[in-house]
Amino acid sequence: MHIIYVARSTLKxxxxxxxxxxxxxxxxxxxxxxxxxxxxxxxxxxxGCVENSNSxxxxxxxxxxxxxxxxxxxxxxxxxxxxxxxxxxxxVDGDTIDVDGVGxxxxxxxxxxxxxxxxxQNATDFVKSMCLGKTVYLDVDDAKNHxxxxxTLAVVYVGNVNLNQELxxxxxxxxxxxxxxxxxxxxxxx
Numbered sequence: 810m811h812i813i814y815v816a817r818s819t820l821k822x823x824x825x826x827x828x829x830x831x832x833x834x835x836x837x838x839x840x841x842x843x844x845x846x847x848x849x850x851x852x853x854x855x856x857g858c859v860e861n862s863n864s865x866x867x868x869x870x871x872x873x874x875x876x877x878x879x880x881x882x883x884x885x886x887x888x889x890x891x892x893x894x895x896x897x898x899x900x901v902d903g904d905t906i907d908v909d910g911v912g913x914x915x916x917x918x919x920x921x922x923x924x925x926x927x928x929x930q931n932a933t934d935f936v937k938s939m940c941l942g943k944t945v946y947l948d949v950d951d952a953k954n955h956x957x958x959x960x961t962l963a964v965v966y967v968g969n970v971n972l973n974q975e976l977x978x979x980x981x982x983x984x985x986x987x988x989x990x991x992x993x994x995x996x997x998x999x
Contacts, residue, residue, distance in 0.1 A: 888966045891946040900941050903932025903981055905960065908945060915960035916973045917950050918992050920985035932981040939975070940967045952989040964992065 899907035903921025906914050921932035947963040956962055965972040976982035986994030 888946050888948070888969060888971075890948065891966065892949040892963070893947045893961075894944055895947075897940040897943055897945045900933060900937045902929065903936050903976065906936065906940060906945070906965065908947070911947065911961060913958075913960045914945075914947060914965060915956050915958075915962050916965055916976070916982075917962040917990060918964070918984065918986060918994070919973050919976050919982040921976065921982045928981065932976065935976070935979065935981050936972065939970070939972055940965065943967055945972075951991045953987075953991075956987075962990075 893908075893911050895908040895910040897906050897908055901907065901913070902924065904916040904919055906916075908914050922928040946966040947961070948966070950962040950964075953962060973982075977984065984994060
């Protein structure tokens with residue numbers, strides 16, 4: 810930077826150091842490279858974290874809700890086909906759970922004892938041990954998505970375990986078929 814004094818005490822500043830253009834070009838190229846590297850890192854970091862956040866539970870029959878799990882996924886086990894998934898944050902009883910982003914789920918095709926009936930606590934405790942605090946995968950009943958209380962009707966998977974079937978197998982539930990249903994009566998009986 811050159812300072813030039815002119816008569817009458819007026820100060821003029823002249824700003825043209827040698828190689829200014831070349832210096833700016835080098836700085837610009839360097840910043841552009843850094844920006845490009847940061848964008849690449851951001852894309853790589855976010856690419857595995859994107860999930861379908863459309864959690865409207867009004868209709869699961871649309872094929873856009875069907876997801877196929879990666880076959881070679883080694884970090885977690887889940888069924889190959891499911892309509893929705895989410896974090897189970899509350900177990901109401903042996904056949905009803907609450908899933909974040911989906912709502913209240915009624916396990917289709919099974920019926921466990923109600924509060925005050927023998928077996929209620931065992932069924933509820935089993936479901937809590939299986940899915941509370943875990944990601945569950947839902948195969949929503951295509952023939953009838955919701956019951957008269959607005960609960961989503963689904964087969965629930967925890968990992969590769971079919972929870973509806975496991976309740977029947979262990980004697981915590983009975984078969985309950987209410988037509989129409991995608992799942993035939995007694996599908997999971999032994």
